[in-house]
Amino acid sequence: MTLAATRSGALVGIEGLPVDVEADIGSGLPAFNxxxxxxxxVQEARERVRAAIRNTGFEFPLRRITVNLAPADVRKEGPLYDLAIAVAVLVASGQVTDRFSDTALFGELSLDGSLRHIPGVLPFVAMCAARGIGSVVVPVEDVAEARSVGGVRVHGLDSLRQVGEPFESWPETPLPEPSEAGGVILEAHDLATVQGQEHVKRAMEVAAAGGHNLLMQGPPGSGKTLLARALPGLLAPLTPAESIEVAKVYSVAGLLNRDRPLMRERPFRSPHHTISHAGLVGGGSHIRPGEVSLAHRGVLFLDEFPEFGATALEALREPLESGSVTISRARGSVTFPARMLLVAAMNPCPCGYYGDSVRACTCPEATVTRYQRRVSGPLLDRIDLFIDVPRVEYKELTGEATGESSEAVRARVVEARERQAARFRGTSTVANAEMGPLDVRKHCQQQLEPAAQPLLAAAMQQLGLSARSFHRVLKVARTIADLAGSDPILTPHLAEAVQYRRRGAE
Ligand SMILES: Nc1ncnc2c1ncn2[C@@H]1O[C@H](COP(=O)(O)OP(=O)(O)O)[C@@H](O)[C@H]1O
Ligand SMILES: [Mg+2]
Ligand SMILES: [Zn+2]
Structure with missing residues (x-):
């Protein structure tokens, strides 16, 4: 045989696409293209494949070798084709029997022929499962990740040497013990660990129930980070499909926990405000998902919100509006999912203590105003809940009373989400926060009890609500009514929603 083909794949966003690797060995001066x-x-694969073949007891054919990666219009990058190329060359040169027609091969080779971890194993195996490819060969390190998909036989190899041996003699790779820490939420992140702050916890419940983005404002040490960290645990547990989706993002980013590849907790990401544009929304020379995608189906926490640059905040608009980010490059664009809940936190002023009950603020009034204005513009349109987080009193911090557990709050959130699922069935809307103007009219304005109309009118006038905050208030009121199990929006629901508007001019 002088011609052979093996199967592999390319990553496009978080999905795998099949790629066939063909090797032809022809006469002529020795060459490897x-x-x-x-x-x-990928070109660098030539050096690794050549050395790996020689160093595992095979012979590298001194002929004219052409390797073709098909289809040609799919962009291919990274060292993941090493294994598929090496095996194609070995089969074409008659050194290994061809039994790879129903097997896809993924892995980087070291010069000594050992197989190395590659990112993206999970999407590749999912691709094989979806296309009826029976088995995959992956580096032994990636076996747990590959097996988490199911439906495909997984062989983990540590060296190219083993491809010459029959499948049956390949070592069984034991899976790592499942870790105990894989529950829905860790105890340290339970809402019950936060003393007091009942009104903030309530706002978080509303945020979780309706998918509303939230901005918390308060002095240092008031518990903003602690509270934000509890938010993923207030959301319904990931469904199996969501869990795979999230794991694909982490796999592509090379961040999957190899011993515990199944993501069971909702992600929580808190990038520092100095993060680069690519780090936040994705990019780089080998396009990787950014923080907004790593927070997919979970929570993105932006602490010290005004410190994020204008360009960073601008970059958040697309994911917040569409639930995904598209990164355009000269050679085609890539889309990653980015459907997350945004929680922002900020001090009220540069020194942190403006409006605090104990410490005096040392900032000039103009500085405070300027600081507050840094958070403005279209991004604010995407934030439905504004909440003050004051310092907790000593009494409360040391008190015996513990609040509700995350589990109890989550149960109510799940019920409210079910009401929304029924409401929006057959549409692309999932949660109240995503409602457009027509939805707001139908599900909010027309559902508002007549007795609540005067309150709405008064709020509009006295608080000077703009049209956009008018819609925001109604959407939030819808969620509060859903939490109460009520189809009509009643006066108390609306009254609570009005409290979550931003103080001062919007
Ligand atoms: N309400 C609270 N209940 C329990 N501990 C709190 C509370 N608020 C603050 N703390 C304690 O203070 C520390 C600092 O809180 P943190 O959430 O980082 O505040 P912030 O982010 O507002 O500056 C926390 O790690 C926690 O130990
Ligand atoms: Mg903090
Ligand atoms: Zn200050």
Whole structure:
């Protein structure tokens, strides 16, 4: 045989696409070429494949070798094709029997022929499962990740040497023990660990129930970070499909926990305000998902919100509006999912103590105003709940009383979400926060009890609510009514919603 083909794949966003690796060995001067839109990192495979073949007891054919990666219009990058290329060369040169027609091969080779971890194993295996490919070969390190998909036989190899041996003699790879820490929420992040702050906890319940983004404002040490950290645990547990979706993002980013590849907790990401644009929304020379995608189906926490640059905040608009980010490059664009709840936190002023009951603020009034104004513009349109987080009194901090557990709050959130699922069935809307103007009219304005109309009119006038905050208040009121199990929006629901507007001019 002088021609052979093996199967592999390319990553597009968080999905795998099949790629066939063909090797032809022809006569002519010794050469080794790779064609089919490989980038520079794939070209480097030639050196690794050559050395790996020699160093595992095989012979590297001194002939004219052409490797084609098909289809040619799919962009290919990274060292993941090493294994598929090496096996194709070994089969084409008659050194290994061809039994790979129903097997996809993924892995980077070291010069000594050992197989190395590659990012993206999970999407690749999911691709094989969806396309009826029976088995995969992956580096032994990636076996747990590959097996988490199910439906495909997984072989973990540590060396290229083993491809010459029959499948049956390949070592069984034991899976790591499932870790105990894989529950829905860790105890340290339970709402019950936060003393007092009942009104903030309530706002978080509303945020979780309706998918409303939240901005917390308060002095240092008032518990903003502690509270934000509890938010993922107030959301319904990930469904199996969501869990795979999230794990795909982490796999592509190379951040999956290899011993515990199944993501069972909702993600919580808290990037520092100095983060780069690519770090926040994705990008880089090998496009990787950014923090907004790593927070997919979970919570993105932006602490010290005004410190994030204007460009960073601007970049958040697309994911907040569409639930995804598209990164455009010269050679095509890539889309990553980014459907998350945003929680922002800020001090009220640069020194942190403006309006505090104990410490005096040392900032000039103009500085405070300027600081507050830094958070403005279209991004604010995407934040439905504004909440003050004051310092907790000593009495409360040391008191015996413990509040509700996350589990109790989560039960109410799940019920409210079920009401929304029924309401929006057959549409692309999932939660109240996503309602457009027509939805607001139908599900909020027309559902408002007549007795609540005067309150709405008064709020509009006396608080000077703009049209956008008018809609926001109604959406939040819808969620509060859902939490109460009520179809009509009653006066107390609206009254509570009015309290979550931003103080001062909007
Ligand atoms: N309400 C609270 N209940 C229990 N501990 C609190 C509370 N608020 C603050 N703390 C304690 O103070 C520390 C600092 O809180 P943190 O959430 O970081 O405040 P902030 O983010 O507002 O500056 C927490 O780690 C926690 O130990
Ligand atoms: Mg903090
Ligand atoms: Zn101050």
């Amino acid at each position: 790779i064609v089919g839109l490989p980038d520079a990192s």
